Amino acid sequence: MATLTPVSRKPFSFVGPVMASAGAVLGLFVGTANGSGFVGVLVGAAVLAAIAWALMQFSVPERIGRWSVFALFAVAGFLLSGIPGLVAGGLAGWFYGWFHYWLFEGRYRAKLQPYLTSGQVLWHYAFRVICGAIFVFLITPILVVLPLSFNAQDFFTFTPEMLRFDPEGYSLKHYRDFFTNNEWQRSFKNSLIIAPIATIISVSLGTLAAIGLSQSHVPGRRAIMAMLISPMIVPLIISATGMFFFYSTIGNFLEGTLGLDKTFVGYVKVILAHAVLGVPFVIITVTATLVGFDRSLTRAAANMGAGPVRTFFKVQMPLILPGVISGGLFAFITSFDEVVVVLFVGSASQKTLPWQMFTGLREQISPTILAVAAILVVISIALLTTVEFLRRRSEKLRGMSPG
Amino acid sequence: MKKLSPVLVLAAAAVAGSATAQEMTIVSWGGAYSNSQLRAYHEPFSEKTGVTIINDDSSAEAVAKLRAMNEAGNVTWDVVDVVAADAIRLCDEGLAMEIDADTQLAAAPDGTPASEDFGDLLVSDCFIPQIVYSTTFGYRTDLVGDTPPTDVCAVFDTATYPGKRSLEKRPINNMEWALICDGVAFEDVYDVLETEEGQNRALAKLDTIKDDVVWWSAGADTPQLLADGEVIMGSTYNGRLFSVIEEQNQPVAMLWDAQVFDLDGWIIPAGLSEERKQRALEYVYFATDTQRLADQAKYISYGPARASSAPLVGQHADLGIDMAPHMPTDPENAKRTFLYNYEFWADYRDDIDAKFQAWLAQ
Numbered sequence: 001m002a003t004l005t006p007v008s009r010k011p012f013s014f015v016g017p018v019m020a021s022a023g024a025v026l027g028l029f030v031g032t033a034n035g036s037g038f039v040g041v042l043v044g045a046a047v048l049a050a051i052a053w054a055l056m057q058f059s060v061p062e063r064i065g066r067w068s069v070f071a072l073f074a075v076a077g078f079l080l081s082g083i084p085g086l087v088a089g090g091l092a093g094w095f096y097g098w099f100h101y102w103l104f105e106g107r108y109r110a111k112l113q114p115y116l117t118s119g120q121v122l123w124h125y126a127f128r129v130i131c132g133a134i135f136v137f138l139i140t141p142i143l144v145v146l147p148l149s150f151n152a153q154d155f156f157t158f159t160p161e162m163l164r165f166d167p168e169g170y171s172l173k174h175y176r177d178f179f180t181n182n183e184w185q186r187s188f189k190n191s192l193i194i195a196p197i198a199t200i201i202s203v204s205l206g207t208l209a210a211i212g213l214s215q216s217h218v219p220g221r222r223a224i225m226a227m228l229i230s231p232m233i234v235p236l237i238i239s240a241t242g243m244f245f246f247y248s249t250i251g252n253f254l255e256g257t258l259g260l261d262k263t264f265v266g267y268v269k270v271i272l273a274h275a276v277l278g279v280p281f282v283i284i285t286v287t288a289t290l291v292g293f294d295r296s297l298t299r300a301a302a303n304m305g306a307g308p309v310r311t312f313f314k315v316q317m318p319l320i321l322p323g324v325i326s327g328g329l330f331a332f333i334t335s336f337d338e339v340v341v342v343l344f345v346g347s348a349s350q351k352t353l354p355w356q357m358f359t360g361l362r363e364q365i366s367p368t369i370l371a372v373a374a375i376l377v378v379i380s381i382a383l384l385t386t387v388e389f390l391r392r393r394s395e396k397l398r399g400m401s402p403g
Numbered sequence: 404m405k406k407l408s409p410v411l412v413l414a415a416a417a418v419a420g421s422a423t424a425q426e427m428t429i430v431s432w433g434g435a436y437s438n439s440q441l442r443a444y445h446e447p448f449s450e451k452t453g454v455t456i457i458n459d460d461s462s463a464e465a466v467a468k469l470r471a472m473n474e475a476g477n478v479t480w481d482v483v484d485v486v487a488a489d490a491i492r493l494c495d496e497g498l499a500m501e502i503d504a505d506t507q508l509a510a511a512p513d514g515t516p517a518s519e520d521f522g523d524l525l526v527s528d529c530f531i532p533q534i535v536y537s538t539t540f541g542y543r544t545d546l547v548g549d550t551p552p553t554d555v556c557a558v559f560d561t562a563t564y565p566g567k568r569s570l571e572k573r574p575i576n577n578m579e580w581a582l583i584c585d586g587v588a589f590e591d592v593y594d595v596l597e598t599e600e601g602q603n604r605a606l607a608k609l610d611t612i613k614d615d616v617v618w619w620s621a622g623a624d625t626p627q628l629l630a631d632g633e634v635i636m637g638s639t640y641n642g643r644l645f646s647v648i649e650e651q652n653q654p655v656a657m658l659w660d661a662q663v664f665d666l667d668g669w670i671i672p673a674g675l676s677e678e679r680k681q682r683a684l685e686y687v688y689f690a691t692d693t694q695r696l697a698d699q700a701k702y703i704s705y706g707p708a709r710a711s712s713a714p715l716v717g718q719h720a721d722l723g724i725d726m727a728p729h730m731p732t733d734p735e736n737a738k739r740t741f742l743y744n745y746e747f748w749a750d751y752r753d754d755i756d757a758k759f760q761a762w763l764a765q
Contacts, residue, residue, distance in 0.1 A: 153630070153651060154650075154651055155626070155627055155630040155631070155651070156627060157627070157630050157631045183458075241471075244471060244475065245471075245474075245475050248472075248475035248476070248477040249475070251477060252476065252477055262426075343461075343464075344471075347428065347459065347479045348428055348430075348457045348458060348459030348460075348461075349457055351459075359433040359434075359460040360433070360434070361621075361623075362433070362463065362621050362623070363432055363433040363434035363436070363460065363621075363622070363623060364433075364434035364435060364623045365623040365624075365626070365627045366434075
């Protein structure tokens with residue numbers, strides 16, 4: 001982007017305090033890790049203010065200034081906590097060097113409109129910092145899991161070897177455990193049986209319900225809708241208790257009177273229970289897409305001689321497909337992540353992945369759980385990317401979007 | 404079955420109709436403990452009888468789930484592993500079957516009847532003891548300086564051993580330890596703890612270290628905290644500490660002083676069909692005989708509940724170390740011990756629990 005506003009150098013009375021407050025943030029973390037957050041804040045602020053003062057006082061050229069700040073932080077980090085400190089310190093030094101000259105040269109205004117007041121400029125950047133912080137908050141727990149899953153020890157701990165980046169500290173043994181351990185394999189297989197079937201059931205029922213409920217002539221639409229989405233609102237533990245007794249009776253009937261196999265009935269119970277949990281998500285997303293659906297299209301189809309079923313599959317379904325797919329994804333994830341209901345309704349032969357993770361966590365904090373979590377994260381990302389890619393491709397093919 | 408694709412399994416299961424295969428569901432705690440049972444009991448039993456055993460890791464919820472199953476008239480469990488306190492409760496509620504030790508359990512190899520071989524450990528008519536485990540302390544050898552603790556009161560001595568300690572988030576055991584370290588004689592602990600004054604005294608002692616305590620609720624917490632170096636000492640089950648020390652090679656050592664023994668064993672749910680009941684009885688007869696109990700100690704460091712099993716305890720199956728010195732019942736480790744006082748805690752648990760929770764929240 002072109003420069004909108006001419007920039008000018010700023011005085012120390014501006015650069016100093018801003019650098020000091022940025023230093024206080026880093027100082028808070030370093031200080032807390034070393035005993036006292038308060039001292040850390042003071043030291044961090046003082047050090048950064050001193051650096052800013054020194055760089056401006058001696059008019060250090062930018063290239064040299066940035067390299068020296070980088071080196072200073074890297075060395076300080078190394079002295080504090082070895083190799084990991086070197087990396088963290090280097091990153092911090094690179095950032096503060098850049099930050100100083102960004103402030104000092106007044107570049108922060110360059111890409112903004114010239115008429116903005118200082119307050120507006122401050123808000124412009126504060127807004128971005130807040131957004132970034134929220135993002136970090138959401139993603140850090142997931143990122144922490146990934147390296148821990150390569151731990152060579154059986155604990156949720158960054159060992160000294162790992163922090164030194166010593167290959168000895170890393171191992172694939174938890175992944176090996178997941179792929180070779182019968183319990184994990186059985187529960188993974190169970191999840192792969194239960195989740196897709198439950199998803200198909202909830203997508204079919206949910207889509208039909210949403211279409212029905214979007215007709216204006218259905219009596220008591222709101223009441224029915226409220227009932228159907230109640231599994232989403234009622235605390236899960238309550239649904240689970242109710243389902244336990246309900247499905248016990250059904251199970252007794254299927255096993256006792258019809259003489260079906262115990263394991264098979266177990267699967268039926270869990271799949272039905274999960275389908276019920278998934279239905280609300282499908283109803284909500286499909287209802288949302290139906291709002292934008294032009295009813296005259298179905299009348300046009302009927303006019304040309306198509307029956308209701310044909311109209312649905314040829315006209316309505318393709319248009320509401322994005323809603324159906326995202327509802328299906330939610331239903332799938334609900335079933336795939338669900339632990340409470342399956343604990344109640346299922347028996348040991350229906351043990352799903354979350355159940356296995358839950359017992360693993362309670363009985364022995366085994367990093368195999370982290371390895372599984374890492375695999376699931378990768379699968380989810382792949383799944384969502386594929387669906388999104390297919391959706392865009394079909395939109396492009398049908399000329400619905402320019403992209 | 405394992406090699407078939409999931410869809411095929413489902414289809415086959417549906418076609419097969421009523422169950423013909425002999426199956427039983429055994430409920431236990433999961434983790435290394437279930438694994439030791441799998442190797443010492445389940446595998447030889449399946450080999451001998453052809454019964455397929457399904458392992459359900461639900462012992463933590465056993466009481467609640469058995470109640471619900473009983474109410475729904477659909478008990479799916481055949482044999483359940485529970486701690487003695489839970490067995491007593493289940494027996495009182497009529498949810499577990501009564502067992503006659505002498506006729507339904509194996510006698511010792513020398514002919515001693517089972518009731519004598521288990522002795523005092525038969526704490527309930529429904530309970531078939533399996534192991535003796537203990538709740539005891541482990542400490543970080545690299546964080547305690549030159550004088551490693553030998554006495555349970557080190558836990559309360561924050562001057563000599565500064566740092567966090569982890570204790571279980573319940574009054575049981577903690578109150579006893581607090582009183583001992585407040586100068587109460589070993590044999591008087593429960594007499595003192597019966598009184599309001601004694602309870603306050605125990606809480607006052609715990610109060611001196613309250614700021615230094617990390618409270619745990621799952622057996623896996625303390626090993627994790629010790630491995631992290633987050634605490635310098637903490638209580639947990641002795642088998643967990645064995646695994647931290649011998650299998651994970653962490654700088655941790657045991658403080659056996661004033662360990663509290665507790666029992667874990669089998670119950671058979673009430674109301675099983677005759678066929679399932681016979682199979683369950685056959686299983687417990689097999690799994691609690693002298694050799695089988697001694698075998699379990701090859702895989703985990705819990706003491707066999709039969710007196711006749713103790714001399715048969717050998718070496719760890721994978722590590723090849725002698726297991727006898729790692730048993731909580733080893734004379735060297737058991738110089739000063741408690742046995743979990745079921746009667747006392749049955750009478751006072753609710754009362755002291757309320758006080759303890761109120762104190763925690765202060």
